[in-house]
Amino acid sequence: MSVRETTTxxxxxxxxxxxxxxxxxxxxxxxxxSALVMFVVTTISIILFSLGGEGASPEVLAGMLWVVxxxxxxxGLSRTFVMExxxxxxxxxxxxxxxxxxxxxxLLFNLVLGAGLTLLTVVLYAFFINGFxxxxxxxxxxxxxxxxxxxxxASTIIAAIIARANTKGxxxxxxxxxxxxxxxxxxxxxxxxxxxGAPLGEAxxxxxxxxxxxxxxxxxxxxxxxxxxxD
Amino acid sequence: xxxxxxxxGLRKAFNRRIVFxxxxxxxxxxxxxxxxxxxxxxxSTLVKILCDVLSPSxxxxxxxxxxxxxxxxxxxxxxxxxxxxxxxxxxxxxxNLQLAAALRGLHGDARIHEExxxxxxxxxxxxxxxHGFSSGMKQRLKYALAxxxxxxxxxxxxxxxxxxxxxxTIVRGIMTEQRTRGILVVATNDLSDIDVHERxxxxxxxA
Amino acid sequence: xxxxxxxxxxxxxxxxxxxxxPMVQHPQHWYEFPSIPGLEEKARIIFFHxxxxxxxxxxxxTSMIYGIRYLRRKDPMDDLTSASAAGLGLLFCVLATVTxxxxxxxxxxxxxxxxxxxxxxxVLLLIYGAYFSLRAAVEVEEKRATLSSVxxxxxxxxxxxxxxxxxxxxxxxxxGAKGDPDGAGPxxxxxxxxNMRVVFFSSLIAFTLLFLWMLSLRVRTARLxxxxxxxx
Numbered sequence: 001m002s003v004r005e006t007t008t009x010x011x012x013x014x015x016x017x018x019x020x021x022x023x024x025x026x027x028x029x030x031x032x033x034s035a036l037v038m039f040v041v042t043t044i045s046i047i048l049f050s051l052g053g054e055g056a057s058p059e060v061l062a063g064m065l066w067v068v069x070x071x072x073x074x075x076g077l078s079r080t081f082v083m084e085x086x087x088x089x090x091x092x093x094x095x096x097x098x099x100x101x102x103x104x105x106x107l108l109f110n111l112v113l114g115a116g117l118t119l120l121t122v123v124l125y126a127f128f129i130n131g132f133x134x135x136x137x138x139x140x141x142x143x144x145x146x147x148x149x150x151x152x153x154a155s156t157i158i159a160a161i162i163a164r165a166n167t168k169g170x171x172x173x174x175x176x177x178x179x180x181x182x183x184x185x186x187x188x189x190x191x192x193x194x195x196x197g198a199p200l201g202e203a204x205x206x207x208x209x210x211x212x213x214x215x216x217x218x219x220x221x222x223x224x225x226x227x228x229x230x231d
Numbered sequence: 232x233x234x235x236x237x238x239x240g241l242r243k244a245f246n247r248r249i250v251f252x253x254x255x256x257x258x259x260x261x262x263x264x265x266x267x268x269x270x271x272x273x274x275s276t277l278v279k280i281l282c283d284v285l286s287p288s289x290x291x292x293x294x295x296x297x298x299x300x301x302x303x304x305x306x307x308x309x310x311x312x313x314x315x316x317x318x319x320x321x322x323x324x325x326x327n328l329q330l331a332a333a334l335r336g337l338h339g340d341a342r343i344h345e346e347x348x349x350x351x352x353x354x355x356x357x358x359x360x361x362h363g364f365s366s367g368m369k370q371r372l373k374y375a376l377a378x379x380x381x382x383x384x385x386x387x388x389x390x391x392x393x394x395x396x397x398x399x400t401i402v403r404g405i406m407t408e409q410r411t412r413g414i415l416v417v418a419t420n421d422l423s424d425i426d427v428h429e430r431x432x433x434x435x436x437x438a
Numbered sequence: 439x440x441x442x443x444x445x446x447x448x449x450x451x452x453x454x455x456x457x458x459x460p461m462v463q464h465p466q467h468w469y470e471f472p473s474i475p476g477l478e479e480k481a482r483i484i485f486f487h488x489x490x491x492x493x494x495x496x497x498x499x500t501s502m503i504y505g506i507r508y509l510r511r512k513d514p515m516d517d518l519t520s521a522s523a524a525g526l527g528l529l530f531c532v533l534a535t536v537t538x539x540x541x542x543x544x545x546x547x548x549x550x551x552x553x554x555x556x557x558x559x560x561v562l563l564l565i566y567g568a569y570f571s572l573r574a575a576v577e578v579e580e581k582r583a584t585l586s587s588v589x590x591x592x593x594x595x596x597x598x599x600x601x602x603x604x605x606x607x608x609x610x611x612x613x614g615a616k617g618d619p620d621g622a623g624p625x626x627x628x629x630x631x632x633n634m635r636v637v638f639f640s641s642l643i644a645f646t647l648l649f650l651w652m653l654s655l656r657v658r659t660a661r662l663x664x665x666x667x668x669x670x
Contacts, residue, residue, distance in 0.1 A: 010303050010336025017333030021319065028321050088317040094284040095311055096334040098302035157592060161585050165575040174571050178564040179592060182599035189607055209602055220595050224588045227509050231285045231581070246579050247667075288512075288580075 018105020032079035055131035081163035114152030135197030157221035232296035241290035266418035268434030310382030456485035489645035497527030505587030517583035522656035554604035
C-alpha cells in the first residue's frame with residue numbers, strides 16, 4: 001500500500017481477481033464444466049442416432065453445429081452469475097469491488113468457457129459426424145473464433161439479467177435467443193461458405209457483421225451492467 | 232477536515248411498501264452511530280444503503296472529508312460485518328482475505344492477514360476451507376475481512392451474533408479501537424452490545 | 439378529446455377510401471386506384487398491414503426510450519409507459535403477422551415463407567415474448583422495471599443487425615428485398631399512384647395517432663391500477 005498505485009492497475013487487478021476466483025471455484029466444483037461437456041456429448045450422440053448412418057447435406061450440418069453450441073452455451077454460461085446469486089455472495093462482491101470489474105472478470109470467464117465449449121463441440125462434431133466438411137479452413141476458423149466471442153459476450157449480460165429473476169433456468173434461452181439470432185444467422189451462413197469452399201474474401205461481410213456485433217454488445221453491456229448489478 | 236457520513240432524507244420502499252423514510256442523520260470521526268429497531272424495522276436495509284450496496288428509493292448518503300473518491304477508494308472507506316454477508320465457502324480463511332484484497336485492487340499482505348486471523352483466534356484454521364467453519368468462526372472471519380484494509384468507517388450489523396464470550400471480548404476491543412480511528416456504526420436490537428454512542432437512529436419510533 | 443375526434447374522422451376516411459374506392463385497369467378519375475396485375479383487390483392490404491407493422495416497431499422504440507428514461511430517473515411512471523407501449527407493440531405485432539400470413543397464403547401460396555420481413559417480425563415477436571416473460575419472472579417492482587428496461591435496450595441495439603444480415607442470406611418476396619427488379623434496400627420505393635400514396639400516408643398518420651391515443655389510455659389505466667393496488 002505504500003506505493004501509490006494507479007487506478008488503472010487496480011481495475012486490472014480487481015477484474016483478474018473476479019476471473020481467477022470463478023476459475024478456481026470452477027476447478028474445485030466443476031459445476032459448469034461437467035454440465036457443458038455432458039451436454040455437448042449427449043446432443044452430438046442424439047444427432048448421430050437421428051441421422052442413423054445416413055448423411056445430411058453440409059448446409060444442414062453447418063446449421064446443426066451451431067444449434068449444439070447455442071444450447072450448450074445456454075446450459076453453462078449463466079453459471080457465473082447464478083452461482084453468486086444462489087449463494088448470496090453477490091453482495092460481498094458489491095461491497096468489495098466496482099461493477100465494472102465484476103463485469104470484466106465475468107466476461108473474461110465466459111470468454112474462456114465459451115471458447116472451450118466451442119472447441120470441444122467442433123472437435124467432437126468433426127470427428128463423429130460424417131459429411132461435415134470444411135473446404136475453406138480460414139473462414140471456418142475465423143467464424144469459430146468470432147462466433148464464440150460474440151456468443152460469450154451476449155450470454156454474459158443476459159446471464160446477469162436472469163440471475164436476478166425467479167425462473168433462472170427456463171428464462172435464459174428465451175431471453176438469449178432473440179439477442180443471439182443475428183449472430184447465429186451470420187455464423188451459420190459463414191460456416192456454409194466454409195463448407196462450400198468459398199474464397200476467404202466472400203465471407204468478409206460476415207466477419208464485419210460479427211465484429212461490429214461483438215463491439216456493440218460489449219459496449220452496451222458495459223454501460224448497462226451497473227443497473228443490473230446494484231440492487 | 233474530519234471524516235463525516237451524512238444521510239439526507241433517506242427513503243426505501245419495496246413494492247411501494249415503505250420500510251423507512253426521512254432518515255436524516257450524521258456521524259463524524261471518533262463517534263458511534265447506533266441504529267436501533269426491532270426485527271423487520273429496516274436496520275439491515277439502512278446498513279446496506281450506508282455502505283452503497285443498495286440504492287435508496289429517495290435521498291442520498293454523502294461522505295465529506297475523505298478527499299476525492301473513485302470507485303475503489305470509496306469502497307475502501309467501508310468495512311462491514313453482517314449476517315447476510317456471505318463468504319466464499321470453497322476457499323480457506325487466508326484465501327478469502329487474499330481474494331478480498333485483490334477484489335479491492337490491492338496486493339494482499341499475507342503477514343497482515345495472518346496477524347488479523349490471530350487476533351480473531353482463527354489462525355490454527357487459516358488453511359481450512361470455510362464450509363467447515365461453525366457460524367461463530369465465520370463471524371470471526373468476517374471481522375478479519377472487514378478490518379483487513381483499515382476502513383475508516385466500520386459498520387457492524389448484529390455484531391455479537393453467533394459469538395461466544397471470547398468472541399464478544401474481541402469485538403468489544405475492535406469497537407473501542409475503531410472509535411479512536413474513525414467512525415463506528417452499530418445496528419442492533421440488543422442495547423447491551425454497545426457501551427456508548429453519540430448518535431442514534433431509532434427505527435421503532437418511525438415505524 | 440380533440441385527438442379522439444381527429445383520430446375518429448381520419449381513420450374513418452382512411453378505411454372508407456382504402457376499402458371503398460374502385461380499382462380499375464386504366465384510372466380516369468382521381469378516385470380510382472390503378473389495378474396491379476396479379477394483385478388486384480389484394481393490393482388493398484398495404485393500407486392496413488404496413489401501418490400495423492409500423493405501429494409495432496414504433497411501440498418497440500417507445501418502450502425502449504421510456505426504458506432509458508426509467509434507468510436515468512427511476513420514476514415508476516416511466517416503467518408503466520414502457521410496459522404499456524410494449525403491450526401495444528405485441529398486440530399489433532401479432533396483428534401484422536396474422537394479416538400478413540393470411541394474405542401470403544392467397545398471394546404467395548403459403549402462410550409462412552421466411553422472407554426477410556417475415557423473419558424480422560418473427561424476431562420482434564420473440565423479443566416481445568421474452569420481455570413479458572422476464573417481467574413475469576421478477577416480483578420486486580424496481581428490479582422488474584430495471585431489468586426489463588435493460589433488456590429492451592440490448593434487444594434494440596441488436597435488431598438493426600438484421601438490416602445487414604437479411605439481404606445476404608435470403609431473397610425476399612416483399613418489395614424492397616434482394617432480387618426485387620426495382621432495387622433492393624431497406625427503404626422501399628413504392629410503386630403507387632398518387633391517390634394511393636395519399637391514402638397510404640394518411641393511414642400511417644392515422645395509425646400513429648391511434649398508437650398515441652391507445653398508449654395514453656393504457657398509461658392512464660395503469661396509473662390508476664398502480665395507485666389503487668394494495669401496498670405490498
